[in-house]
Amino acid sequence: MSRSQRRQKVITDDDRILYLMDEISRGARRVYDARVARIGLNQTQWRIIGQLLRDPALTQAEIAKKLELESATIGQAVAGLCARGLMKRLRAETDRRAWQLILTEQLDDLLPELRGSADRLHDLLWRDIAADEKRTLQQILERVSKNLDQLRAEAE
DSSP: OOHHHHHHHHSOHHHHHHHHHHHHHHHHHHHHHHHHHTTTOOHHHHHHHHHHHHOTTOBHHHHHHHHTOOHHHHHHHHHHHHHTTSEEEEEOSSOTTSEEEEEOHHHHHHHHHHHHHHHHHHHHHTTTOOHHHHHHHHHHHHHHHHHHHHHHHHHO
8 A cells, every 4th residue: 555545544534524514614704704894894703793693691701712712802803893883892790800792783783784695605505405404414513513512521
């Protein structure tokens, strides 16, 4: 067996699935970045908004941890969102050292445009994929995510 063949065998189908998931995630983020840049949001900003739409109780530090970004990076993005009136930053009542982030009514005016950009992206990504296939994929990915959560807990 040649060196090249031995090297090719190092990468398994499981590895290929993870690489593919990563490529899809990064590629979709890049396409969405370009779409929302037209309305003046950068990737960090729209990801912060997305996190708060999913869980409005998150603090700035919790969002930084979830997005795996430095506090300064999140802080700059939040400052930009606050300057545009899309968000307010208040000291958290439970921990005065933490910043609670509140989405404003002004953001509501942008939500249809953000939703439309996401919908157009989804239309392209999910073309020729049946609803039952998407449900199956979601169920599988949720199980993988749960397994990953267990691995993270063990690592901490």
